[in-house]
Amino acid sequence: MKTQDTCFSPTQTLRCPGGRVLDLRRPRVMGILNLTPDSFYEGSRVAAADDLLRRADQMLRDGAAVLDLGGYSTRPGAGHISADEEKRRLLPAVEALRREFPAAFLSVDTFRGAVAAEAVAAGADILNDISGGTLDADMLPTAGRLGVPYILMHLRGTPQTMTQHTHYEHDLVLELVRYFREKLTALRRLGVTDVVLDPGFGFAKTPAQSHELLRRLPELHVLGLPVLAGLSRKSMVYKPLGLTPDAALAGTISLNALAVLNGARLLRVHDVAEAVQTIQLVSNTYSPISP
Template identity: 45%
Template sequence: MTINCKGQLIDLSQPKVMGILNITPNSFFDGGRYSGDAAILTKVGKMLDEGATFIDVGAYSSKPGAEFVSAEEELNRIVPVIQLLVKHFPGIIISIDTFRSEVARACIENGAAIINDISAGNLDVKMLDVIAKYNVPYIMMHMKGTPETMQSMTEYEDIVKEVLLFFSEKVSQARSLGINDLIIDPGFGFAKTIEQNFEVMQKLELFHNLELPLLVGISRKSMIHKSLAISADDALNGTTFLNTIALTKEAHILRVHDVKEAVECVKLYEKLNS
């Protein structure tokens, strides 16, 4: 199972790690930490040295109740960072965390290789056309509503069945436009209660019925720290545990704040199964 990133085939038969770079002032865990060039380069250099295959850059916080950020501000935040990273880290594979087609377009034209869309195209009807035009891998995440409203939209009769149906429809739509490289993300923490998040994790192997790479992003999220009555700062151990569970259910990509620990999970999991 491979994806084509700017002509480079990435083999996902061995799980890969995607390091998170939030350049927002208000992200739930690391907001405001990486606002200057030096801090950004240090952070990204560290994640690459620790074994990250992908770097996921986001300039719009999608935490529950996140405030609105204009497209202009998102572009002003993210494009210079893409240019900075491409200049200093030749060969870097950059993923862009955005639901806006104009942001996706600008970032691809400046060197990004993957688009990571929390809405799977639902928040911008032009997104799939941009993905098809530039033929880049597209991460489709499940969410209902918007970041501002999603936590009031947690009613499901059968959450896994409904999320699978959502992806079936989205994959069909993307395929009809000729989009080849699709990755699915169940959307832990998005329009889901803590109990629903754990149900999705428990049944994660069912998503392989879609026959697509599976990304899991549970790093330091509330399903961990609220369950343990701790802060996000103290949720690394819980994150490592659930990342390991995700690997046993054959997740292909772990999206994380802490690359070293996730890479170690992958190495030990591979050793166990070699």
């Protein structure tokens, strides 16, 4: 697979509301702000409004290009919450960050169309959907109506069941490419033109499968779109080392460096300063693979 076969025009920029453009021609960092009490990494949980603003300010000062807010925990086996509860957690935070940091790019981590619509109305710029539209039939049409950039992730099952869906009949990366092609065709029909691909490290994938996917990340560049790598403190980092998420920063840095070398354009992380430094060193010293 050496030619770009996506139905999208290859682009490394995302057109956001207000005429702003997020440039991904070089790797950038997305900082994680979890508005949940049960996210897998305790250090990512935001406890109160002043904590949210403090953390967001620090992330932006450290070099984050995007702030990603989530109100629904997607760790393996996470408890299910209603759309109303997700909105209660998410919408005030979006409004507060848009008010305090008007120039910041804000992403919302949700798989629900109704939540996505209200979040964009509150000031969000980007939709980050872990399900690729599989958990809410209205999600992809909503993305089309809103006309904002869309992060398309690969997932099988749900956050509650995904650990039961790690068997792949065929080649793992080939299955991802097929999945993305089908979803991109559907998105184009709905008018979505600015898309980032997320292979979904750890989502319906064992640590070994996630490492294979990281090694083979350049194969996704056939689709001609920027790739997001969400590796931060995940089980593929800490389990092979016999550690916990709290002790997985060094491993995360190592894998983020590999992701950048393999052409990732957006690193979704808990630790922004370290990720920014990683990008600077890798990009200045080596020649990352170009999408």
